[in-house]
Each structure stands twice: as C-alpha cells, then as structure tokens.
Amino acid sequence: MRIGQLAQSVGVDTQTIRFYERQGLLPPPGRQENGYRVYTEKHVERLAFIRRCRILDLSLAEIHELKRYQDDPHQSCTAVNALLDDHISHVRSQITALQALEKQLVSLRARCNDDREVKACGVLAGISEGNMHQQ
Amino acid sequence: MRIGQLAQSVGVDTQTIRFYERQGLLPPPGRQENGYRVYTEKHVERLAFIRRCRILDLSLAEIHELKRYQDDPHQSCTAVNALLDDHISHVRSQITALQALEKQLVSLRARCNDDREVKACGVLAGISEGNMHQQ
DNA sequence: TTAAAACTATATAGTCGCTATAAGGTCAAT
DNA sequence: ATTGACCTTATAGCGACTATATAGTTTTAA
Ligand SMILES: [Zn+2]
Ligand SMILES: [Zn+2]
Ligand SMILES: [Zn+2]
Ligand SMILES: [Zn+2]
Numbered sequence: 001m002r003i004g005q006l007a008q009s010v011g012v013d014t015q016t017i018r019f020y021e022r023q024g025l026l027p028p029p030g031r032q033e034n035g036y037r038v039y040t041e042k043h044v045e046r047l048a049f050i051r052r053c054r055i056l057d058l059s060l061a062e063i064h065e066l067k068r069y070q071d072d073p074h075q076s077c078t079a080v081n082a083l084l085d086d087h088i089s090h091v092r093s094q095i096t097a098l099q100a101l102e103k104q105l106v107s108l109r110a111r112c113n114d115d116r117e118v119k120a121c122g123v124l125a126g127i128s129e130g131n132m133h134q135q
Numbered sequence: 136m137r138i139g140q141l142a143q144s145v146g147v148d149t150q151t152i153r154f155y156e157r158q159g160l161l162p163p164p165g166r167q168e169n170g171y172r173v174y175t176e177k178h179v180e181r182l183a184f185i186r187r188c189r190i191l192d193l194s195l196a197e198i199h200e201l202k203r204y205q206d207d208p209h210q211s212c213t214a215v216n217a218l219l220d221d222h223i224s225h226v227r228s229q230i231t232a233l234q235a236l237e238k239q240l241v242s243l244r245a246r247c248n249d250d251r252e253v254k255a256c257g258v259l260a261g262i263s264e265g266n267m268h269q270q
Numbered sequence: 271t272t273a274a275a276a277c278t279a280t281a282t283a284g285t286c287g288c289t290a291t292a293a294g295g296t297c298a299a300t
Numbered sequence: 301a302t303t304g305a306c307c308t309t310a311t312a313g314c315g316a317c318t319a320t321a322t323a324g325t326t327t328t329a330a
Contacts, residue, residue: 073254080256088240095233105223121212
C-alpha cells in the first residue's frame with residue numbers, strides 16, 4: 001500500500017503522513033525500488049490511532065507518551081489514566097477561560113445596540129476604557 | 136519615552152512591541168540620533184488598546200480591522216458591532232466543541248477505573264477501537 | 271506510442287502570536 | 301576602564317500542520 005492509499009483510507013493528507021514520520025510518530029515504512037513508501041496494515045492502525053488521539057485534541061507529545069506506554073504493555077496503566085486526567089483538566093480550564101471571555105464579550109457588545117458613528121461606538125469605547133475587570 | 140518604559144507601563148515585552156510595529160499594528164515611532172525608538176502617549180494608548188483586544192482574544196487581523204474603522208470615525212459602526220458578533224460566535228463555537236470533547240474524554244476515562252496492565256487499559260482500548268461516534 | 275494526468279519524492283516556507291537567542295552598539299555609574 | 305543596563309537588528313523556534321516548488325515515476329487514454 002502506497003502513501004496515497006494510506007492517506008485515503010485513514011482520511012489524512014499525504015503531507016501529514018510524512019510529517020508524522022519525521023516527528024517519529026509513525027514508524028518509517030519500507031520503500032520500493034523507486035523510493036516510494038510501502039505501508040502495511042500496522043501502519044493503517046497506527047495512523048488511525050494517532051488521528052483518533054488528535055480528534056481528542058491530544059498533543060503530539062501526549063501521543064508519543066501513549067506510544068511509549070503501549071510499547072511496554074505489562075506495566076501499570078496508571079500513567080495512561082493520569083495522562084487522560086491531565087488532558088481532561090486542560091480541556092476544562094480552556095472551557096472555563098472561554099466562558100469568562102464570552103461573558104466579557106457579551107457585556108461589551110451590549111454597550112452598542114444601535115447604529116452609531118464609529119467615534120461614538122460603545123464597543124470601541126468599552127475596549128478603549130479598559131473596563132475589563134469584571135472578568 | 137523609550138521602548139523599555141513603554142513596555143513596562145503597558146506590561147508587554149519589548150520584543151512584542153517591535154513585533155507589533157513590524158506587523159503594522161503600532162505606528163513606527165520617532166528615533167533618537169542613536170537609533171533608539173521614542174514613543175509618545177499616543178503609543179501608550181494604542182498599545183494598551185491592542186493588549187486589551189488580545190485579552191479579548193481578538194486576532195491581530197481583527198485588531199487591524201478595528202484600527203481601520205477607528206481611522207474613519209464618521210462611518211457607521213455596524214461593521215465594528217458585526218466584528219464583535221462574529222468573534223463572539225467564534226468563541227461560542229470553540230466552547231461548544233470543547234464541551235463535546237470533554238464529554239467524550241470523560242466517557243473514555245470511565246472505561247478504566249482500576250489499575251490494570253497497559254495492554255488491558257480501557258482508555259487505550261477505547262481510543263484504539265475508535266468508538267468516538269457518540270459525539 | 272506518446273502525451274497528459276495522477277502519483278510520488280524532497281526541500282523549503284508559511285500559518286499565528288509571540289518568545290528566545292545571538293551579536294553587537296550606547297549610555298550612566300563606579 | 302569596566303561593569304551593567306539598556307538599545308539595535310537578524311534569525312530561529314514553538315505546534316501541527318499546510319502550501320509551494322521542483323523533479324522523478326507510473327498510469328491512463330488518445
Ligand atoms: Zn492535553
Ligand atoms: Zn458600535
Ligand atoms: Zn475572532
Ligand atoms: Zn487504564
């Protein structure tokens with residue numbers, strides 16, 4: 001299986017596959033005489049795993065870490081669970097931050113309901129005044 | 136006022152100030168004979184405005200756009216309000232996406248409550264199986 | 271058969287908003 | 301005279317790709 005087929009079967013750009021290889025996430029495949037990469041079913045699974053991790057917004061570093069755990073299948077999975085817990089708190093703190101931001105933006109937007117001249121715009125005034133301490 | 140004082144009074148790194156200048160966000164200041172940048176109060180205000188926009192997570196492109204509106208203070212502020220509305224929906228869709236992600240991660244985490252060997256880890260199994268259609 | 275289309279390869283630069291480093295020039299105080 | 305704090309430019313790095321350029325190979329179709 002060549003790179004294009006792998007790309008299509010997993011739903012990834014060929015560039016991304018080469019990128020993962022350079023990053024050490026995807027093991028270097030064999031090559032044909034002409035230099036073309038040749039992939040196996042293992043690569044399909046591995047790439048699909050990476051993609052599912054990315055859908056979960058795990059960083060490439062986190063995926064690397066998971067890979068290291070997979071390579072030592074008899075150790076305890078505490079670290080795997082902990083990695084996920086950490087990642088969940090990453091996501092939760094992002095949500096919290098964005099919700100605070102949304103609140104701020106909505107209250108800013110409320111300062112300009114009608115159509116004014118730019119110099120009287122409540123939104124611009126709000127930003128310029130810097131009343132951003134209401135979190 | 137030199138760059139270090141500007142930086143300190145707004146709470147920004149000097150590198151960031153030069154970066155904003157290169158990006159065309161902050162107008163190029165005057166120079167002393169030795170080449171040192173000299174800033175005025177206008178620059179302080181402008182830089183503070185940029186920073187407040189960044190706290191609202193507006194992109195530099197969006198800030199550029201706001202600047203263009205400010206430069207034409209007699210036009211209607213519809214575009215300003217629309218920019219903010221768009222940005223609010225950016226933020227809202229990020230929140231929605233992250234909440235869906237959190238749900239997925241929590242249900243994945245629930246697949247491994249106890250301490251197992253890595254090869255039996257419910258988390259890794261969950262990612263490998265790719266049961267991610269519950270959104 | 272040959273020419274075009276589709277695929278592959280590498281190398282390099284761009285995205286965004288900074289941040290860090292290197293290598294040097296300037297200035298005030300000790 | 302030298303230290304230290306400040307300033308200058310240029311360049312590279314972050315993360316996770318994405319895009320472009322240039323070139324070689326294979327497949328398809330006229
Ligand atoms: Zn994470
Ligand atoms: Zn307005
Ligand atoms: Zn936005
Ligand atoms: Zn586990």
